[in-house]
Amino acid sequence: MTSSAGISHPGLGAFPPPALQTFPQAVTSNVAIARTRTRSWIMAVVKADGYGHGATVAHAAIAAGAEWLGTTDIAEASKLRAAGLTVPILTWLNPSGVDAEAAATDQIDVAVGSVDELEALLKHAASRVPVHLNLAVVDVADEEAARLWAGKIAVACGWPQEVRRFRYATTGVPTPETA
8 A cells, every 4th residue: 555645555455434332331331320429410411412322322321310411502402302312401502503492392401601692592482491591600799790690580581570670770760660
């Protein structure tokens, strides 16, 4: 065999393409060990569709005692739903935005990490979507950010009274409920 650089490599021949193997029994064993060491719920994370083996890995993890599945986006979570998995699924990265209707239809929880993400989700969701807020409190003295989050949380939860209270607290304009 001769390389593109013209260097001869006798006896190498053709190599078979690489193949990824999954070992569901290893997943089952690992989750079972974790289950014996905690009373907390276990989430099995199946990123990138488990390199093409997502449903296989997910079924093994659930069979061993995992109660939740985690994925990076709605499309991956929808594939798991299509494979018959009914346990709760959380997506948390959603790099290209959230398909709110797919999340609602497939009963997929969505994590948001910013007010902008939450606003976009609320804007596009015609149905209820369970939302997990990823809040990193770095500056407790940042009252403006706290008010903004609180107001958005109230909107997301459908709490009209609280929304009016937050508007009053942030703008000073009374509403009938706050006057």
